[in-house]
Amino acid sequence: MTVPLKHSDSITVDVALGERAYDIVIGRDLLGSLGARIAALRPGARTAIVTDRNVAKHWLDKTEASLAQAGIATSRIVVEEGEGSKSYAGLERVSEALIAAKIERNDLVIALGGGVVGDLAGFAAAILRRGVDFVQVPTSLLAQVDSSVGGKTGINSPQGKNLVGAFHQPVLVIADTSALDTLPPRQFRAGYAEVAKYGVLGDETFFAWLEANHAGIFTGGMAREHAIATSCRAKAAIVARDERETGDRALLNLGHTFGHALEAATGFSERLFHGEGVAVGMVLAAEFSASLGMIAQADAERIARHLAEVGLPTHLGEIAGFTQEGLGDADRLMALMAQDKKVRRGRLTFILLEAVGRAVITRDVEPALVRDFLKLKLAGRA
Ligand SMILES: NC(=O)c1ccc[n+]([C@@H]2O[C@H](COP(=O)([O-])OP(=O)(O)OC[C@H]3O[C@@H](n4cnc5c(N)ncnc54)[C@H](O)[C@@H]3O)[C@@H](O)[C@H]2O)c1
Numbered sequence: 116m117t118v119p120l121k122h123s124d125s126i127t128v129d130v131a132l133g134e135r136a137y138d139i140v141i142g143r144d145l146l147g148s149l150g151a152r153i154a155a156l157r158p159g160a161r162t163a164i165v166t167d168r169n170v171a172k173h174w175l176d177k178t179e180a181s182l183a184q185a186g187i188a189t190s191r192i193v194v195e196e197g198e199g200s201k202s203y204a205g206l207e208r209v210s211e212a213l214i215a216a217k218i219e220r221n222d223l224v225i226a227l228g229g230g231v232v233g234d235l236a237g238f239a240a241a242i243l244r245r246g247v248d249f250v251q252v253p254t255s256l257l258a259q260v261d262s263s264v265g266g267k268t269g270i271n272s273p274q275g276k277n278l279v280g281a282f283h284q285p286v287l288v289i290a291d292t293s294a295l296d297t298l299p300p301r302q303f304r305a306g307y308a309e310v311a312k313y314g315v316l317g318d319e320t321f322f323a324w325l326e327a328n329h330a331g332i333f334t335g336g337m338a339r340e341h342a343i344a345t346s347c348r349a350k351a352a353i354v355a356r357d358e359r360e361t362g363d364r365a366l367l368n369l370g371h372t373f374g375h376a377l378e379a380a381t382g383f384s385e386r387l388f389h390g391e392g393v394a395v396g397m398v399l400a401a402e403f404s405a406s407l408g409m410i411a412q413a414d415a416e417r418i419a420r421h422l423a424e425v426g427l428p429t430h431l432g433e434i435a436g437f438t439q440e441g442l443g444d445a446d447r448l449m450a451l452m453a454q455d456k457k458v459r460r461g462r463l464t465f466i467l468l469e470a471v472g473r474a475v476i477t478r479d480v481e482p483a484l485v486r487d488f489l490k491l492k493l494a495g496r497a
């Protein structure tokens with residue numbers, strides 16, 4: 116596979132959702148064109164930029180300058196960085212600020228930031244005046260390849276992550292890949308787990324390309340745009356088939372059932388970023404598939420080898436503070452998995468693998484098999 120790109124080119128991925136269809140535009144230094152694109156899309160609209168303090172430091176001035184140049188009125192709403200802002204209190208702050216900024220039905224909310232800002236601002240837009248449109252300007256790798264695409268928005272409840280939310284598709288996504296130059300390396304790596312996920316779940320050719328070209332994604336060569344566009348295309352295709360996750364969209368949860376249990380066991384803390392949990396979870400899903408005879412052991416090892424090569428954790432022992440007590444035993448992890456909102460009426464659904472590039476939704480997995488597998492893993496014996 117080649118990368119048919121000059122640095123000045125941008126790539127447009129179309130999300131084919133009928134009257135809710137929109138473009139994802141991917142390229143270096145796109146932020147400067149945001150104002151012109153918005154002016155063309157929604158002439159005369161006012162805008163409000165929702166962002167967090169980290170992103171504001173690096174990218175807010177540039178965003179405002181681009182809007183000003185296009186003659187677009189805007190105001191800024193800066194929340195604290197981190198998952199804590201995806202809360203009822205954070206939603207209240209943003210909603211009240213949007214009302215104070217006089218954002219009305221034909222205006223636009225701009226989410227400038229990672230997945231936290233995208234989910235929070237998107238949800239605020241979904242419910243403000245019963246729904247105003249919004250534009251995603253994702254600035255983390257995870258947001259560029261995953262959270263800004265597909266229209267899931269929401270906040271956390273004290274009882275669990277992402278339990279309050281709405282489907283609300285953006286009207287435009289602008290992924291400026293140079294924004295990733297200021298992203299902390301560990302955050303970048305964590306986002307890479309979701310990129311690799313698209314190869315593992317449905318595209319062996321892309322996975323092989325990643326094995327050969329991952330370095331360029333990290334350094335910011337043209338491989339970065341190609342990887343982000345390929346990821347967005349993969350997600351867009353699945354979302355177009357199944358917008359509300361009644362079927363195929365669940366494939367995107369590869370690695371997430373195990374991963375969420377590990378995130379919960381580590382208290383959703385700095386000990387394990389989401390993408391890191393997904394990396395360990397994907398390897399567990401592959402190894403569990405191998406233990407069921409669904410996929411060759413060598414394929415499971417190939418997945419682990421690639422994730423380890425970019426510096427992601429691939430087994431339980433690499434999670435900070437890992438001990439049987441620290442993470443809990445197999446029964447605790449089983450209980451945490453059962454709380455996952457993707458679990459339906461107590462039945463365990465896993466995304467398992469038949470090959471690198473071929474994931475399958477497997478319902479009614481025998482809990483005893485999962486428990487035994489986890490026991491073995493926790494004991495470090497396999
Ligand atoms: N809606 C969806 O479909 C979907 C999918 C996956 C994840 N999510 C959600 O996304 C969130 C995680 O997203 P995330 O990993 O982007 O986390 P995040 O938004 O917290 O960003 C990670 C950190 O990087 C900082 N940051 C972001 N961009 C930066 C930049 N360009 N330069 C410097 N610092 C930057 C942020 O301030 C933050 O500290 C979770 O809340 C998760 O639930 C949503």
Ligand SMILES: [Zn+2]
Binds near residue numbers: 309371389393
């Ligand atoms: Zn994820």
